Amino acid sequence: AIRMTQSPSSFSASTGDRVTITCRASQGISSYLAWYQQKPGKAPKLLIYAASTLQSGVPSRFSGSGSGTDFTLTISCLQSEDFATYYCQQYYSYPMITFGQGTRLEIK
Amino acid sequence: QVTLRESGPALVKPTQTLTLTCTFSGFSLSTSGMCVSWIRQPPGKALEWLARIDWDDDKYYSTSLKTRLTISKDTSKNQVVLTMTNMDPVDTATYYCARALSGGSCYPLGYWGQGTLVTVSS
Numbered sequence: 008a009i010r011m012t013q014s015p016s017s018f019s020a021s022t023g024d025r026v027t028i029t030c031r032a033s034q035g036i037s038s039y040l041a042w043y044q045q046k047p048g049k050a051p052k053l054l055i056y057a058a059s060t061l062q063s064g065v066p067s068r069f070s071g072s073g074s075g076t077d078f079t080l081t082i083s084c085l086q087s088e089d090f091a092t093y094y095c096q097q098y099y100s101y102p103m104i105t106f107g108q109g110t111r112l113e114i115k
Numbered sequence: 116q117v118t119l120r121e122s123g124p125a126l127v128k129p130t131q132t133l134t135l136t137c138t139f140s141g142f143s144l145s146t147s148g149m150c151v152s153w154i155r156q157p158p159g160k161a162l163e164w165l166a167r168i169d170w171d172d173d174k175y176y177s178t179s180l181k182t183r184l185t186i187s188k189d190t191s192k193n194q195v196v197l198t199m200t201n202m203d204p205v206d207t208a209t210y211y212c213a214r215a216l217s218g219g220s221c222y223p224l225g226y227w228g229q230g231t232l233v234t235v236s237s
Contacts, residue, residue, distance in 0.1 A: 008178065039222075041222070041223035041224075043162075043224075049229075050211055050213075050227035050228065050229055050230055051162065051211075051224075051227060052227075053216060053223055053224065053225045056216065056223040056225075062216070062225070094161065094162055096162075096222075096223065096224075098221075098222035098223060101221075101222070102167055102175040102221065103164065103175065103177065103178070104152075104164045104222060105164065106161055106162040106163070106164070107161070108161045109161050109162075
């Protein structure tokens with residue numbers, strides 16, 4: 008199975024900061040990568056798919072990049088509502104998908 | 116409008132079989148290209164994909180849980196059912212059903228149910 012490793016596992020930042028989360032696949036997955044945001048007690052919400060395509064309705068401060076094995080999620084100017092846990096997910100190894108372990112973003 | 120909702124017992128005993136139902140609206144699982152997945156999340160832990168069923172009744176399972184899982188659909192009721200046998204306390208988790216963002220592809224998962232917490236305890 009393809010293993011997805013996120014870094015960091017958690018960190019704290021302030022509103023207005025620019026933050027980057029990294030996701031690395033154990034083998035090449037082309038651009039078959041999605042990012043999700045999850046808040047406590049809620050289902051994950053799709054933010055980005057195909058590595059860099061912003062899901063409809065998601066603020067433009069979110070962006071994704073990468074292909075192959077290394078990917079990043081960037082939030083250009085943190086807002087209070089962005090403090091959450093973020094997961095990457097590969098869908099290259101169809102039909103079995105795998106998620107990263109998550110990155111918890113907390114308020115500094 | 117696409118919606119999904121999970122239902123099932125909140126508490127099961129070890130060794131019992133868990134049966135969860137995903138009731139959805141806004142699409143038909145008889146439409147070519149449609150599929151529904153189950154994903155779970157133990158408290159404080161990461162998401163884990165469990166199984167998927169497609170419009171043509173193809174079924175796919177997590178390698179590590181394959182022997183314990185069965186997924187099925189009732190197209191007339193707009194429901195997908197997941198059963199997991201021999202439940203253990205480590206199976207305590209919130210269980211989600213989800214659908215792809217668009218028809219014709221099963222991923223990424225753009226629509227999720229609200230999840231149902233299942234606790235395994237005697």
